Amino acid sequence: MPVRTTDSSVSGRGRGVGLGLALLSAVAFGGSGVAAKPLIEAGLDPLHVVWLRVAGAALVMLPLAVRHRSLLRRRPGLLAGFGLLAVAGVQACYFAALSRIPVGVALLIEYLAPALVLGWVRFVQKRPVTRAAAVGVVLAVGGLACVVEVWSGLGFDALGLLLALGAACCQVGYFVLSDQGSDAGEEAPDPLGVIAYGLLVGAAALTVVARPWTMDWSVLQGTASMDGRPVAAVVLLAWIVLVATVVAYVTGVVSVRRLSPQVAGVVACLEAVIATVLAWVLLGEHLSAPQIAGGAIVLAGAFIAQSSTPSKGSGKPVASGGPERELSRRGTSA
Template identity: 75%
Template sequence: MQASQGRSAGLGLALVSALAFGGSGVAAKPLIEAGLEPLHVTWLRVVGAALVLLPVAWRHRDLPRRRPALLAGFGLLAVAGVQACYFAAISRIPVGVALLVEYLGPALLLGWVRFVQRRPVSRAAAVGVVLAVGGLACVVEVWSGLRFDTLGLVLGLAAACCQASYFVLADQGGEGEDAADPLGVLAYGMLIGAVALTAVARPWNLDWSTLVGRADMGGVRVPAVLLLAWIVLVATVVAYLTGVKAVRQLSPQIAGVVAYLEAVVACVLAWVLLGEKLGVAQITGGVVVLAGAFIAQTSTPKKPSPEPVAGSWPTPAEPAPAAVPAEAGAGHGDPSDRAGERDMG
């Protein structure tokens, strides 16, 4: 019962994270169209979140000493990298398309495992990759000579690589005395991301007057500062916090599957609030991309394997549960239930 409740709570957190992340693009694009550079919007987003989480960072001030590599990777890739590439992408291509391309992350990870690490890939994972790539071809309408901006597509693919790292790194908190609290990881990830973005975004050139004005959202003039507050508090702090906690409670794989709702939410919001519409071929391609990525992530080996099979996100090694008599295990749940969950991670 306790495991079931924990799983339900994790799924709920993953759903909240997907909804919160899905609203970032529709709030950021009006600010970009109002005159802010994509990197400046990204910098404001990450710096704002870092300031909000500064008390948390102070509380976990021993974390940089214990887990420096984890914090650096999370800050540079899962925070700065994915946000900078995504916002730069939506400045050139529609929000929905940018998200669909970003969710090729699982397929890219499978390609790395198969062709670079030369490790086996399950049949379902391979089918998922083929579907995702074929769907992407429909989204960008390759028969029209890449109708969408090529640089925007490249930026979306870069966001996909960083998005894959987000799910992997979010699960690397460890257990026991060396465990890294999700709040601490998030707080220092934002601080590191803010420092990295400051070096490339050059905020001293930011047009601050844009933030005191209004931005156009589908024909409605909205205060720019209100859009920024939504991006910082909801689409960043709430989204990342619930997302990291969901990965820890479920697994990167299961949390990643629920996160596909982010693309659906973003497409619907972009259509309703920004008036962005996709053609039949692009909608069909988007559905195929999501289906392919879903299949790739849900593929699991039929039998236990000493090496992780592609399509299952890597997690820290865990010792096998000790054998106990049936009477001793009664009332505590079947150990294979938890093992099954982690096998998918």
């Protein structure tokens, strides 16, 4: 006899896939700094590394942009917003903040984004959020403060803090815009097309800021040092473009559509933990006891937030998306 698949099993599988993609996105994004730092130490300007990252990824995704060119007519605002906020805005604001405040402080402020996403969902979209999602955000931000050892660089620079906050707001745009159309069924904009055009728009915007024609291109012909080991610069650049950008954005956007902006945002906090661990392993930057404890707290916050999906028909706030949203709507109709 045919096997009947229950709504709860479909919901569970959808959330499991979403969490797996969110974790893969965090790993991919977290590896960008480990590959970028040797290139910067070899002589490339940080903004030039960002431009190479985005422009290279835009070139890789160009065939998909051609394939989904109808999005230019259907969703021009979404494409422009994703490119300017989720791609160019986050990168430009974050690197500008680094020139004025310590890395740890800038990173912590940028990853206030999950808390800001909860505020957006609750007060702008007028949608309820679960208590578990809020607790997960608080734990993740607190653990992140330990990971980046924020107390080691508490110098006050108003402009630097505003730039870091701008990066956080742009990251909110990444999660919110990634969720656009997730409940539109077949009319939803294809995430690959959105990412492709977002990267093209971001590359165009960053070209004005980074001025790549002033870059020392000879650096890419040599090697860079990764904890004393020589690595071809072009290999590091390929990692940044293909894994830390293309794979990271694709898995990140798809995970937001399967989960929700608030839950995916908390899981994204793992990026800082992963980046710190990779720097420990590959660059010899050792972890302290507070950093290890902070990583455990971030993991706990992400676990609590992702488990905050209520049972169907419970009438509780919904904090997840994808299949769960469809099941919630069917339960309400029933």
